[in-house]
Amino acid sequence: MRCPSCHYHDSKVLDSRPANEGREIRRRRECLQCHQRFTSYERVEETPIWVVKKNGQRESFDRTKILKGMLTACEKRPISLQQLELVADAVEREIRDQHLGEISSLQIGEMVMNRMRLVDQVAYVRFASVYRQFTDIEGFRQELEQLIHPQIHQEG
Numbered sequence: 001m002r003c004p005s006c007h008y009h010d011s012k013v014l015d016s017r018p019a020n021e022g023r024e025i026r027r028r029r030e031c032l033q034c035h036q037r038f039t040s041y042e043r044v045e046e047t048p049i050w051v052v053k054k055n056g057q058r059e060s061f062d063r064t065k066i067l068k069g070m071l072t073a074c075e076k077r078p079i080s081l082q083q084l085e086l087v088a089d090a091v092e093r094e095i096r097d098q099h100l101g102e103i104s105s106l107q108i109g110e111m112v113m114n115r116m117r118l119v120d121q122v123a124y125v126r127f128a129s130v131y132r133q134f135t136d137i138e139g140f141r142q143e144l145e146q147l148i149h150p151q152i153h154q155e156g
Contacts, residue, residue, distance in 0.1 A: 001040050003031035011038075049095060050102035058102065063092050066112055073127035079120050087115045106131070121147055 001011045011029040014037070019026040024043040030036070049061035066088045074084065091111045095103055109131035116124040128134075128143050 001029055003034060003036055004038050005036040006031060006034040008033035046096065047099075047101070049100065051108065052102055052104045054105060061092075061095070061103075063088050066091055066108065069127065069130065070112065070116065070123070073116065073130070074120065074123040077120050077123050079123060083119055087112065087119060090115060117147070 002009055003011060008031050010032045012032060013027050014030055015028040017026050018024070019041060020043075024041050027040045027042065029038055029040055031038070050058045051061050052058055067084055070084045070087060071081075091108065094111055095108070109127075113124060113128050113131060116127050125140065125143055125147070129140065132139065132143070134140055134143070
């Protein structure tokens with residue numbers, strides 16, 4: 001690691017500890033030439049994931065968009081931000097575990113809905129109404145029927 005002060009090419013690590021919820025390693029270093037101390041961060045470089053939108057456009061995966069959608073669906077519901085963070089983490093982990101270079105926004109929405117159903121059914125229906133673009137009360141009714149009687153809809 002190059003020293004930010006004298007630009008010498010070598011340093012020694014004095015201390016290492018996890019940072020950013022374990023996604024990075026924070027290292028305290030000391031330059032072997034000028035003895036200046038500085039901090040560096042190390043993280044795994046992950047392969048970018050492209051999200052294919054309904055209109056065919058591609059954009060890079062953004063976990064915060066998942067959180068934003070869930071926060072909207074959970075407005076005035078007894079759900080903690082920590083619960084939503086866990087859902088977003090699980091969805092991102094599932095996507096990365098599949099080793100796909102791209103994924104459709106519809107697939108992401110289904111992954112979120114599958115988990116939201118377990119967290120809060122009202123928030124789930126709110127989220128589903130946006131992702132499935134209900135245009136009338138019939139869409140809501142069908143979604144509620146699946147929540148109330150899931151075994152009937154799985155068999156048929």
